[in-house]
Amino acid sequence: MTVELRELRRSFGGTVALDGLSLTIEQGELIAFLGPSGCGKTTALRCVAGFERPDTGAVFIDGADVTRVPANRRDAGMVFQSYSLFPNLNVRDNVAFGLRVRRRPTSERHSRAAELLELVGLGGFGERYPHQLSGGQQQRVALARALALQPKVLLLDEPLSALDAKVRVNLREEIRRLQLELGITTIFVTHDQEEALSVADRVAVLKSGRLEQVAPPAEVYDRPATPFVAEFVGTMNHLPGRVSGETVEVFGHFLPLDGAAPGEEVDVLVRPEAVRVSPSEEGRGFILASSFRGSIARLRVQLDSGGEVLADVPGHEAVRLAPGLKVDVTLVERPVLTAPRTAVAAPVEPVA
Amino acid sequence: MAGVTWRRLTLGVAAVYFLVPLAIAVWFTVYNESLGFSLGAYGRIVSAPGFGESLLKSLLLGAAVIVLVLLLALPALLAVRLGAPGLRPVLETITTLPLIVPPITYVVGIANALRGGTDALAATPFWQTLISIQDEDFPVVLVLAYVMLALPFAYRSLDTGLRAVDVRTLVEAARNLGASWPYVLFRVILPNLRSAVAGASFLSLALVMGEYTIAALMGYRTFPVWIVTVSGSDGQLSVALSVLSLGLIWLLLLTLSGAGRKSK
Numbered sequence A: 001m002t003v004e005l006r007e008l009r010r011s012f013g014g015t016v017a018l019d020g021l022s023l024t025i026e027q028g029e030l031i032a033f034l035g036p037s038g039c040g041k042t043t044a045l046r047c048v049a050g051f052e053r054p055d056t057g058a059v060f061i062d063g064a065d066v067t068r069v070p071a072n073r074r075d076a077g078m079v080f081q082s083y084s085l086f087p088n089l090n091v092r093d094n095v096a097f098g099l100r101v102r103r104r105p106t107s108e109r110h111s112r113a114a115e116l117l118e119l120v121g122l123g124g125f126g127e128r129y130p131h132q133l134s135g136g137q138q139q140r141v142a143l144a145r146a147l148a149l150q151p152k153v154l155l156l157d158e159p160l161s162a163l164d165a166k167v168r169v170n171l172r173e174e175i176r177r178l179q180l181e182l183g184i185t186t187i188f189v190t191h192d193q194e195e196a197l198s199v200a201d202r203v204a205v206l207k208s209g210r211l212e213q214v215a216p217p218a219e220v221y222d223r224p225a226t227p228f229v230a231e232f233v234g235t236m237n238h239l240p241g242r243v244s245g246e247t248v249e250v251f252g253h254f255l256p257l258d259g260a261a262p263g264e265e266v267d268v269l270v271r272p273e274a275v276r277v278s279p280s281e282e283g284r285g286f287i288l289a290s291s292f293r294g295s296i297a298r299l300r301v302q303l304d305s306g307g308e309v310l311a312d313v314p315g316h317e318a319v320r321l322a323p324g325l326k327v328d329v330t331l332v333e334r335p336v337l338t339a340p341r342t343a344v345a346a347p348v349e350p351v352a
Numbered sequence B: 001m002a003g004v005t006w007r008r009l010t011l012g013v014a015a016v017y018f019l020v021p022l023a024i025a026v027w028f029t030v031y032n033e034s035l036g037f038s039l040g041a042y043g044r045i046v047s048a049p050g051f052g053e054s055l056l057k058s059l060l061l062g063a064a065v066i067v068l069v070l071l072l073a074l075p076a077l078l079a080v081r082l083g084a085p086g087l088r089p090v091l092e093t094i095t096t097l098p099l100i101v102p103p104i105t106y107v108v109g110i111a112n113a114l115r116g117g118t119d120a121l122a123a124t125p126f127w128q129t130l131i132s133i134q135d136e137d138f139p140v141v142l143v144l145a146y147v148m149l150a151l152p153f154a155y156r157s158l159d160t161g162l163r164a165v166d167v168r169t170l171v172e173a174a175r176n177l178g179a180s181w182p183y184v185l186f187r188v189i190l191p192n193l194r195s196a197v198a199g200a201s202f203l204s205l206a207l208v209m210g211e212y213t214i215a216a217l218m219g220y221r222t223f224p225v226w227i228v229t230v231s232g233s234d235g236q237l238s239v240a241l242s243v244l245s246l247g248l249i250w251l252l253l254l255t256l257s258g259a260g261r262k263s264k
Ligand SMILES: Nc1ncnc2c1ncn2[C@@H]1O[C@H](COP(=O)(O)OP(=O)(O)O)[C@@H](O)[C@H]1O
Pocket: A012, A015, A016, A017, A035, A036, A037, A038, A039, A040, A041, A042, A043, A044
């Protein structure tokens, strides 16, 4: 059961939501659509679900063109961002709603609902009403409801964004476990890069209705295809650099360039873990702040030349590298991406 | 504490304001200086010619208005909400119009249209239709007029109800699970709008049971028109009629809101 998006375009008045999005999702794969708010993730998902019709382009499910098939005849189960359980039905009837529509006998509806509720860890909750459940439980029920008809594709539109942090992490792991167990082709929309990286087989990074990169999480993180991806996924330092030939000079080091540079004076993009910090009296900066995060500590280093750098150091070094200490900053030797020069060096933290 | 006291006080004042005149009215209908206590006035109502007939006619009109106004307003509201939110102010304005146009204007308009229509269609089969909608026993033309009048109330009641549920998400969840549009409307939206639908129905019914001007001017003997005709000379009878129709509408209200509450 593959899903193919072919050259999808959709605009709302003057807003272009999808700008030629092409992508193939493989059988049994969990793909995450990742991107900032407004980049077209939901619109793309709604095109697959049939709630939105692309202006041009086509959607294929399992090789069949479904672009013109109405939503109620597509084989795609969806979990919505907002709570979407039917308030007048109890949990069991919510889960069995699709079977009810298809006029399946009561006994089958009840046994299937019980089975699915068991699957999402809510066995015995069948008689409750949605308003008697927590947010996390409601989304579990919504998940069970979406799976009840054994759809070809599972569509999740930021299903965890309304939940608090701890529930979010638990539930996303559970979704992944279920998805692997059922082997169901899944699209998981999120604006949270950590969420995308931790559950997906592949991450598709979207920007302004276009695909920036689609690759396994590690690759998106380590080898971002564009500066946008580099900045959106994980934390990125912007360090002033000067291009010379195939290399770029930063802090007196010459690092190999990854891809073409946008000019001579550029921003070099470096991850905090690729920054080394060592105590040194004649160093180029001092530690401004340190936040301990268990296995690592993230240091904020003020450079004498202006600007700041974020550096991740092993957690046990946090004591030695205390705020106020004069330090030297060096970079791990590996190909770096560059972006057009912005202002002074400033790290960009992703929006979580 | 202060809150409770205030609530009781306000409630008390409101109760006095409503109940005292009502009690006096009831007293007036059952007590007479010369005869003493008697239920005669109520007996005279039921035996008055045309009572059952006009009441039934008004109830039937009410039922027809309810069905029609719901069938008109609900899909329109949903369509605008789901498909064209930009049209909402337009819909709001249109449904306010019947409140602004005075009933007299309305009657004159309808009467002119009917007369003009009868002349223009005299030689066509539509003429028969035009005549039959003016049927004395079940004047469809009144139903149409009342639907217009009820629209503002029904619209607002339904709109408030729809505001309380996330219609778009519910509709899409149901569509996603294979539901056809009629299924969505009758099995998903309506059950979650019971009290709003009950409210819209009640307001429409109350309107039909109380509307005098249009019916009277167009010459139909609906219940309100009948009340006025019958009570002309008999003071006690006319007050008894008011009490009775109030009680009747109250009963209907309780029934409808009971139906609305059952959904919980
Ligand atoms: N129904 C709509 N009407 C008008 N604009 C819309 C509609 N749906 C989406 N958009 C616009 O399209 C763009 C993409 O929206 P969306 O797909 O919801 O983004 P995302 O889910 O990535 O946050 C946004 O600029 C949004 O304002």
